[in-house]
Amino acid sequence: MARGKYRIVHYLNQFFAQIGGEEKANTPPLIKEGAVGPGIPLQQVLGEEGEIVATVFCGDNYFAENIETARAQVVEYVSSYTPDVFVAGPAFAAGRYGIACADSCSAVREKLGIPVVTAMYQENPALDIYRKDAYIIPTAGSVLGMKDAIPKMAALVRKLGLGQTVGTPEEEGYFPRGIRVNQFVDQTGAERAVDMLLSKLKGEPFQTEYLMPTFERIPPSPAIKDLASTTIALVTSGGIVPLGNPDRIEAASASKFAEYNIAGIDDLTADAYQTCHGGYDPTYANEDPDRVLPLDAMRILEKSGTIGRLHDLYYITVGNATSVANAQKFGRDIAERLKATDVGGVILTST
Amino acid sequence: MRLELGIIRVSDVQFGRETMVKNGTLYVNKDELIALALQDERLSEADVELARPGEEVRIIPVKDVIEPRVKVNGSGELFPGMVGKMGTVGSGRTNVLKGAAVVSVGRIIGFQEGIIDMAGPAAQYSPFSQTNNVALVLQPVEGLPKQAHEEAVRFAGLRAAVYLGKAGKEVDPDEVETYELSPVSDATLPRVAYVYTLLSEGLLHDTYLYGTDAKRPLPTLIHPNEVMDGAIVSGNCVSACDKHTTYHHLNNPVIKELYRRHGRDLNFVGIITTNLNVTLADKERASDYASKLVKLIAAEGAIITEEGFGNPDTDLMMLCKKIEEYGIKTVLITDEYAGRDGASQSLADAVPNADAVVSVGNANEVITLPPLKRVIGELKSAEVIAGGFVGSLTSGGGLNVEIQTIMGSTCQLGLGNLTARGY
Numbered sequence: 009m010a011r012g013k014y015r016i017v018h019y020l021n022q023f024f025a026q027i028g029g030e031e032k033a034n035t036p037p038l039i040k041e042g043a044v045g046p047g048i049p050l051q052q053v054l055g056e057e058g059e060i061v062a063t064v065f066c067g068d069n070y071f072a073e074n075i076e077t078a079r080a081q082v083v084e085y086v087s088s089y090t091p092d093v094f095v096a097g098p099a100f101a102a103g104r105y106g107i108a109c110a111d112s113c114s115a116v117r118e119k120l121g122i123p124v125v126t127a128m129y130q131e132n133p134a135l136d137i138y139r140k141d142a143y144i145i146p147t148a149g150s151v152l153g154m155k156d157a158i159p160k161m162a163a164l165v166r167k168l169g170l171g172q173t174v175g176t177p178e179e180e181g182y183f184p185r186g187i188r189v190n191q192f193v194d195q196t197g198a199e200r201a202v203d204m205l206l207s208k209l210k211g212e213p214f215q216t217e218y219l220m221p222t223f224e225r226i227p228p229s230p231a232i233k234d235l236a237s238t239t240i241a242l243v244t245s246g247g248i249v250p251l252g253n254p255d256r257i258e259a260a261s262a263s264k265f266a267e268y269n270i271a272g273i274d275d276l277t278a279d280a281y282q283t284c285h286g287g288y289d290p291t292y293a294n295e296d297p298d299r300v301l302p303l304d305a306m307r308i309l310e311k312s313g314t315i316g317r318l319h320d321l322y323y324i325t326v327g328n329a330t331s332v333a334n335a336q337k338f339g340r341d342i343a344e345r346l347k348a349t350d351v352g353g354v355i356l357t358s359t
Numbered sequence: 360m361r362l363e364l365g366i367i368r369v370s371d372v373q374f375g376r377e378t379m380v381k382n383g384t385l386y387v388n389k390d391e392l393i394a395l396a397l398q399d400e401r402l403s404e405a406d407v408e409l410a411r412p413g414e415e416v417r418i419i420p421v422k423d424v425i426e427p428r429v430k431v432n433g434s435g436e437l438f439p440g441m442v443g444k445m446g447t448v449g450s451g452r453t454n455v456l457k458g459a460a461v462v463s464v465g466r467i468i469g470f471q472e473g474i475i476d477m478a479g480p481a482a483q484y485s486p487f488s489q490t491n492n493v494a495l496v497l498q499p500v501e502g503l504p505k506q507a508h509e510e511a512v513r514f515a516g517l518r519a520a521v522y523l524g525k526a527g528k529e530v531d532p533d534e535v536e537t538y539e540l541s542p543v544s545d546a547t548l549p550r551v552a553y554v555y556t557l558l559s560e561g562l563l564h565d566t567y568l569y570g571t572d573a574k575r576p577l578p579t580l581i582h583p584n585e586v587m588d589g590a591i592v593s594g595n596c597v598s599a600c601d602k603h604t605t606y607h608h609l610n611n612p613v614i615k616e617l618y619r620r621h622g623r624d625l626n627f628v629g630i631i632t633t634n635l636n637v638t639l640a641d642k643e644r645a646s647d648y649a650s651k652l653v654k655l656i657a658a659e660g661a662i663i664t665e666e667g668f669g670n671p672d673t674d675l676m677m678l679c680k681k682i683e684e685y686g687i688k689t690v691l692i693t694d695e696y697a698g699r700d701g702a703s704q705s706l707a708d709a710v711p712n713a714d715a716v717v718s719v720g721n722a723n724e725v726i727t728l729p730p731l732k733r734v735i736g737e738l739k740s741a742e743v744i745a746g747g748f749v750g751s752l753t754s755g756g757g758l759n760v761e762i763q764t765i766m767g768s769t770c771q772l773g774l775g776n777l778t779a780r781g782y
Contacts, residue, residue, distance in 0.1 A: 140702050174782070176780055176781070176782060177781065177782065184781050184782070185702075185781075185782055186702060186781060187700070187701045187702050187781065187782045188695055188697040188701035188702075188705060188721045188779040188780070188781060188782075189701055189721075189724075189779060189780055189782050190720045190721055190724050190762070190777055190778070190779050191777070191778060191779075191780060192483070192776045192777055192778075193776055193777075193778050194776065195776065196612055196616075196773050196774060196775060196776055197612070197692055197717050197719045197770070197771075197772070197773025197774070197775060197776075197777075197778070198612035198613045198615070198616045198692070198772065198773030198774065199612075199616055199773070200717050200773065200778075201613065201616075201662050201690045201692050201717045201773055202551075202613075202616045202617060202620060202624075202625075202662065202690075204690045204715050204717060205551065205660045205661075205662055205688065205689075205690040205715070206549070206624055206625065206660075208660070208688045208690065208715050209549045209551075209659060209660045209688050210549075214715060216714055216715050216716045217716055217717050217718040217778055217779070217780075218693070218695065218705060218706075218716045218718040218779070219781075220706075220709040220710070220711060220713050220714070220716075221704035221705070221706065221709055222709075223704075223708075223709060256749040258747075258748045258749070259743055259744070259745050259747070260471075260598065260745035260746055260761075260763065261696075261698075261699070261723055261745075261746065261748070261761060261763070263748065286469070286471060286743075286744070286745040287471075287669070287745070288560075288562045288563075288564075289469060289505055289506070289561075289562030289563040289564075289596075290469070290505075291504065291505050291506070291562075292562075327669075328669065328745065329598065329668060329669065329696050329722065329723065329745060329746070329763060330696075331696060331697060331698030331699075331703030331704075331723060332703045332704045332707075333698050333702060333703035333704075334698060334703070
């Protein structure tokens with residue numbers, strides 16, 4: 009079957025779209041048919057197989073100051089041209105422009121599900137924020153790098169436009185997005201391990217297959233001065249849920265958390281609560297769910313006046329093979345909900 | 360210590376009147392095998408089903424996989440301290456029914472049991488799609504506590520492997536492999552140790568070393584032949600992808616690879632087994648002691664393998680740090696939990712010393728599995744096993760699951776060819 013040209017929409021700022029400099033930085037998003045500015049050499053390199061069908065552009069200040077509106081407008085414009093690929097920039101070291109390019113890419117990918125490419129300098133602040141969301145090609149720090157950037161962007165746009173498999177960052181020249189993808193290789197893990205160890209022992213170069221992540225260390229909050237008048241909440245990753253697991257929290261790799269009301273309950277019993285956690289033998293937690301979510305002990309502390317009050321809701325997820333990214337998201341959401349109440353302290357229980 | 364493994368190649372399994380191996384086919388007397396399983400009063404029902412490579416069969420939920428073997432001569436019995444009498448194993452002749460496996464199946468015990476598909480896209484992720492499987496489907500008596508249920512199933516599997524293995528006692532092997540850790544004369548070859556962590560968190564996450572619960576002993580030295588001859592037995596209901604089944608212990612690929620290169624590229628100086636317990640004091644004690652043993656045997660390099668994930672990541676990192684601090688180079692084998700989109704960081708702990716890591720894949724990656732013609736066990740457990748989720752089971756009997764659910768898919772002994780790369 010003969011295949012038509014793949015369609016591209018390109019994003020630029022006011023400067024590269026040639027409508028003006030800083031004085032036009034407040035221009036809201038607009039769209040125009042065909043290639044403009046850097047899109048012209050990009051189209052030349054792409055040749056006959058692909059076509060830049062439209063260029064959407066926006067003032068850098070407008071995008072930065074109205075990010076939600078601008079983003080939505082960009083997506084709408086892009087969508088109307090039904091492209092196969094979206095490309096933005098290059099933004100070089102320009103911070104606002106970098107954010108606009110990368111944020112547009114991120115939104116287009118999320119809403120329209122098409123591949124997205126942008127390009128910028130390694131120290132552009134947008135890189136770290138959006139590196140997971142787009143293929144970002146490295147460029148020089150200034151517009152002098154345009155000549156080098158265009159063919160690199162074109163090569164990746166072409167691959168994506170033709171639906172070809174994109175290789176590793178080393179092969180394709182984009183910044184690593186930090187996305188882990190499984191693949192089968194020729195050697196077994198054991199063979200690779202022994203080879204790697206021999207190289208390391210000989211002082212020869214070797215390539216680790218997983219670079220150690222840097223962990224975010226959370227400093228403990230200052231001690232609570234007046235516990236007797238503080239409301240305390242319970243939050244657990246140990247999986248204690250009402251019997252039957254009504255919200256179907258997964259036994260592993262949790263995709264959600266839940267909140268349940270415990271007002272008026274003094275003790276968690278086996279006929280009303282259970283664990284849904286798949287990482288440990290549930291026998292003892294099911295026998296007495298207070299072992300994981302210590303409601304009974306909290307009521308004693310509440311009655312004796314040691315704490316002011318126990319919060320009426322508790323939060324639960326399962327911390328078993330749950331990705332750190334999901335755990336961070338749950339943590340932020342739960343913290344926001346708690347901050348909207350009078351809760352002054354939280355007891356976190358894990359298993 | 361010299362061990363001969365007499366390899367009897369098994370390319371088919373059939374039911375038969377007599378349990379025997381003939382012309383590469385393992386014949387199984389079903390009634391005898393069922394009666395053997397039901398010797399344990401804690402089990403109420405037992406059935407035996409067969410599954411061969413390439414057949415459209417799905418086995419779920421799988422607990423353990425065991426290779427049938429028999430001691431022909433030499434000290435000790437198979438699985439000493441468990442179903443065999445106590446005695447040091449690792450020397451003499453052991454015959455192996457290579458290509459056959461006992462697979463224990465039946466009502467779910469915990470959450471962390473797995474899937475073996477003999478055909479379709481999951482097959483390439485599991486070594487057990489390539490074995491001729493004798494599936495023991497076991498049901499516990501009503502009200503049996505989970506720990507007793509796990510133990511009954513574990514012992515039934517081991518007894519079945521011993522029973523089937525006996526069929527190979529008088530058979531001439533197709534090949535004999537000899538393992539002896541002979542002294543290395545070339546002093547320039549690097550001295551390499553293997554640090555073998557065994558899951559021992561308790562609560563259905565246990566491993567047995569000569570019948571001893573691995574959480575109790577301090578890290579210790581063991582000869583590779585002992586491991587290859589049944590000294591280590593799995594008692595694990597950890598996620599299917601990265602638990603070491605008893606089959607994995609018997610066929611540990613790190614031991615095989617170190618043996619293969621012993622005297623040529625390296626000097627394999629021994630194995631230190633250590634545990635993966637839950638308290639901080641236990642972790643400090645075990646990693647202190649294991650690293651000290653690595654130093655005591657004057658190793659210059661060490662391979663460290665993990666079992667399980669999350670909590671054991673900390674043990675892996677402590678071992679790495681402490682062994683590296685003795686000036687001994689390390690390589691770690693671990694899998695990753697990078698989320699279904701692959702975008703999360705992959706481990707629960709990390710140290711900068713861990714600069715040489717073999718990744719055996721992201722266990723969270725989701726795979727779509729078509730329905731298969733026959734199911735051994737219970738398909739409905741797919742939504743509750745670790746790596747399954749609401750909606751895992753599609754209406755036609757297909758599955759949408761993380762590869763975490765597939766037996767041995769991210770084996771941290773490095774048996775498979777899977778890895779994860781950064782994109």
